[in-house]
C-alpha cells in the first residue's frame with residue numbers, strides 16, 4: 574500500500590518520517606510513502622537528502638530514500654509509475670485550501686475508494702473538500718501531536734498527544750457504504766499505530782473537532798501574541814487567568830450552541846495539552862514568526878461567528894482575533 578502525504582510542513586514531515594521509519598525497521602508489510610510538496614525545490618531536497626527527524630527524546634533519525642515530488646506534477650508522476658493513490662493524507666493549513674489545491678486534489682490519480690485523511694485544525698475545510706471528494710471517504714483526523722519544521726527536510730517531534738479519526742457526515746447526509754468506511758478508518762488507525770501514534774476511532778468525530786477547537790482558540794492565539802511556547806502559558810498567573818477567561822467565553826458559546834462541554838474535563842484537557850506539548854511553538858506562533866497567514870479565521874473566527882449566531886458576548890476572543898490580524902505582515 575502507498576500512503577500519499579500532501580504538504581511537507583511540520584506535521585507532514587513528522588508523519589512521513591515516522592511512517593517511513595516503521596517501514597525501514599519493523600514493518601514487513603508493503604507500505605510505501607510518497608511526499609507531495611508545493612515547491613519543486615523542497616521535493617528535490619527531500620529526494621536527494623531524505624528527512625531528518627529528531628524525536629521526543631532528542632534521538633536523531635535519518636530517513637532515506639524518500640520519494641518526493643511537487644504536487645502539481647502528480648498526474649505525470651503517477652502515470653509514469655502506474656501507481657494510483659489509495660490513501661492520501663492532507664497536511665496543509667486551512668489557509669492553503671484554495672481553488673487551485675482543490676482542483677489538484679480532484680485530479681490526483683486515485684482508486685475509486687481512495688480516502689483523504691484531513692489533519693487541519695479549526696473548522697470549514699471539510700465542507701470545501703466535500704465538493705471534490707465523496708464525503709464517506711473523507712476521514713477527519715484530530716490530533717494533539719506537535720511538531721516543528723526546522724528547515725525543508727528537518728523536523729522535531731515536539732509533543733506527544735493522541736489522534737482521533739472518524740468519518741465526516743455532513744448534516745442531513747447518510748453514510749451508505751458502512752463497510753468501506755469502517756475498513757478505511759481501521760486501516761488508517763493501524764498505519765498510525767504502527768508508526769507510533771496513539772490513535773482512537775471515534776464515532777463522534779465532530780465532537781472531537783469541537784473539543785480540539787476549544788484547545789486551539791485558547792493556546793494558538795495566546796502563544797502567538799505572547800510569542801511563547803505552549804508550556805510557558807502555565808508558568809505565570811496572568812497567563813493562566815487569560816486562558817481561563819478565554820475558556821469561559823468559549824464555554825458559553827458551546828452551551829448556547831448545544832455543543833457538548835464538560836467544563837472541568839475540558840479545562841483540564843487544555844492544561845494537559847500545554848504540558849504534553851510544552852516545548853512546542855503552536856502552529857499559529859510558527860506562522861506569525863514566519864510572516865505567514867494564520868488559521869485565525871478557521872479557529873477564533875469560527876468561534877466568533879458561532880457567538881454571533883447565538884448572541885453570546887466574546888470580547889476577549891474578538892480582541893485575540895484582532896491582535897493576530899494586526900501582528901501579521
Ligand SMILES: NC(=O)C1=CN([C@@H]2O[C@H](COP(=O)(O)OP(=O)(O)OC[C@H]3O[C@@H](n4cnc5c(N)ncnc54)[C@H](OP(=O)(O)O)[C@@H]3O)[C@@H](O)[C@H]2O)C=CC1
Nearest residue numbers: 580581582583584610611644665666669693694719720856
Ligand atoms: N504543527 C503542529 O504541531 C500541529 C498542527 N496542526 C494542524 O495541522 C495542519 C498542518 O499544520 P503544520 O504542519 O504545522 O503546517 P505547516 O505550515 O508547517 O505546513 C503546511 C505545508 O503545506 C504545504 N502546502 C501549502 N500549499 C500546498 C500545495 N498547494 N501543495 C502542496 N503542499 C502545500 C506548505 O508548503 P510551503 O512550506 O512550501 O509553503 C507547508 O509545507 C494545520 O491545520 C495545523 O493547524 C494540528 C496539530 C498540531
Ligand SMILES: CC(C)(CO)C(=O)C(=O)O
Nearest residue numbers: 717719792850853855856
Ligand atoms: C496541539 C497544538 C496546540 C500543539 O501546539 C496544536 O494543535 C497547534 O499547534 O496547532
